[in-house]
Amino acid sequence: MDLSYILNELGEERENYFNAVSPPIIQTSNFTFKTVANFRQALGNEFEATLYSRGHNPTLNILRQKLAALDGAEDALVFSSGIAAISVPILALVKQGDHIVSVENPYSWTIKLFNNFLPKFGITTTFVDGSDVKNIENAIRPNTKLIYLESPNTFSYDLQDLHAVSQIARSKGIITMIDNSYCGPLFQQPIRLGIDLVAQSATKYIGGHSDVVAGVLTGSKELIAQIFDNEFLNIGPSLSPHSAWLLIRGLRTLPLRMQRSFETATQITRWLQLHPAIDKVIWPFSPDFKQSDLARQQMQGCGGMFSFTLKNSSIKNIEAFCDHLKHILMAVSWGGHESLIIPSIAGVSKSDYNKNDPRQQLIRMYVGLEDVDYLIQDLEQALSRIS
Numbered sequence: 001m002d003l004s005y006i007l008n009e010l011g012e013e014r015e016n017y018f019n020a021v022s023p024p025i026i027q028t029s030n031f032t033f034k035t036v037a038n039f040r041q042a043l044g045n046e047f048e049a050t051l052y053s054r055g056h057n058p059t060l061n062i063l064r065q066k067l068a069a070l071d072g073a074e075d076a077l078v079f080s081s082g083i084a085a086i087s088v089p090i091l092a093l094v095k096q097g098d099h100i101v102s103v104e105n106p107y108s109w110t111i112k113l114f115n116n117f118l119p120k121f122g123i124t125t126t127f128v129d130g131s132d133v134k135n136i137e138n139a140i141r142p143n144t145k146l147i148y149l150e151s152p153n154t155f156s157y158d159l160q161d162l163h164a165v166s167q168i169a170r171s172k173g174i175i176t177m178i179d180n181s182y183c184g185p186l187f188q189q190p191i192r193l194g195i196d197l198v199a200q201s202a203t204k205y206i207g208g209h210s211d212v213v214a215g216v217l218t219g220s221k222e223l224i225a226q227i228f229d230n231e232f233l234n235i236g237p238s239l240s241p242h243s244a245w246l247l248i249r250g251l252r253t254l255p256l257r258m259q260r261s262f263e264t265a266t267q268i269t270r271w272l273q274l275h276p277a278i279d280k281v282i283w284p285f286s287p288d289f290k291q292s293d294l295a296r297q298q299m300q301g302c303g304g305m306f307s308f309t310l311k312n313s314s315i316k317n318i319e320a321f322c323d324h325l326k327h328i329l330m331a332v333s334w335g336g337h338e339s340l341i342i343p344s345i346a347g348v349s350k351s352d353y354n355k356n357d358p359r360q361q362l363i364r365m366y367v368g369l370e371d372v373d374y375l376i377q378d379l380e381q382a383l384s385r386i387s
């Protein structure tokens with residue numbers, strides 16, 4: 001299916017709403033039925049019906065079709081946050097006594113799900129360095145039900161060989177799931193590489209304007225329907241029609257924004273690598289990236305987020321650099337129009353800072369849609385403030 005068709009037409013039945021180009025926000029909680037027979041049918045199979053907006057809603061259905069097609073998946077569900085699109089399917093896939101193999105250091109709230117929440121139900125997780133498939137394979141136990149991936153990671157950018165992992169999992173009947181937020185559907189399609197379920201935070205690139213929190217899950221119709229009929233309807237993580245409409249609007253310009261962010265990141269990472277105050281830059285499409293071959297093999301492009309370290313990574317230096325940035329904003333999240341920075345040390349109390357821990361030295365930058373020179377000037381003046 002053509003990308004242009006997906007983004008501009010798929011799912012949009014304009015004749016049903018006055019031929020409006022932009023779809024309506026169907027802001028309703030419930031839908032009426034003319035006959036008991038029709039009502040009974042909808043109650044009996046809510047997955048195929050529009051009954052109540054905790055389940056399906058026509059504005060969301062337009063979005064679901066587009067998101068499924070972008071991932072090359074049979075179906076999609078949209079959630080009120082990215083973490084809901086991760087937590088809800090995991091709750092659907094495991095039960096008491098089951099085991100999960102996860103990559104080490106996934107997204108912070110995913111770690112908390114595995115470490116704090118799931119143990120309450122007797123579900124255990126083993127974390128492994130996923131850069132070698134053997135580590136994943138060796139961690140599999142007879143009760144392993146799920147292999148959880150995040151490639152690239154959004155701080156260290158570690159990758160997993162998605163095809164290789166999916167082959168191992170299939171041979172053992174284990175479900176695979178990935179957090180694909182970093183690349184999104186335009187730069188990586190895990191389903192085509194054999195992964196079963198793909199989650200992403202739509203708060204990031206798909207929303208694209210830092211004004212909506214949402215998540216996406218794609219996969220086979222069978223898995224998506226199973227999750228919808230049980231955990232999705234029971235936990236109630238549905239997205240509002242208005243937020244869904246903002247995501248449809250975000251999708252119209254997704255290719256332009258991602259390409260821009262990718263190109264600007266290419267230039268800025270190169271510039272930083274040559275700067276005397278910079279120690280190293282970590283970005284999957286940098287020529288010296290440790291898994292560069294795998295990145296170029298399974299990703300069609302690279303997100304505009306990378307990390308770097310200063311030659312002198314004292315707390316004083318990291319703070320002076322970040323505090324002096326004028327245009328690059330200090331905030332969580334990414335994927336919007338605005339460039340952002342997060343120093344790892346913002347999440348560490350000063351007394352716990354370990355200058356020799358490479359993860360604590362990282363400064364993460366997301367490149368938005370600003371002009372490259374505007375961003376480089378800002379970096380330059382802030383770097384001139386450090387020793």
Ligand SMILES: *Cc1c(COP(=O)(O)O)cnc(C)c1O
Pocket residue numbers: 081082083084107154179181182200201202203204213214215333
């Ligand atoms: C932001 C993010 C999430 C969580 O998404 P929310 O929309 O904030 O709930 C999950 N994974 C990654 C990699 C993220 O960056």
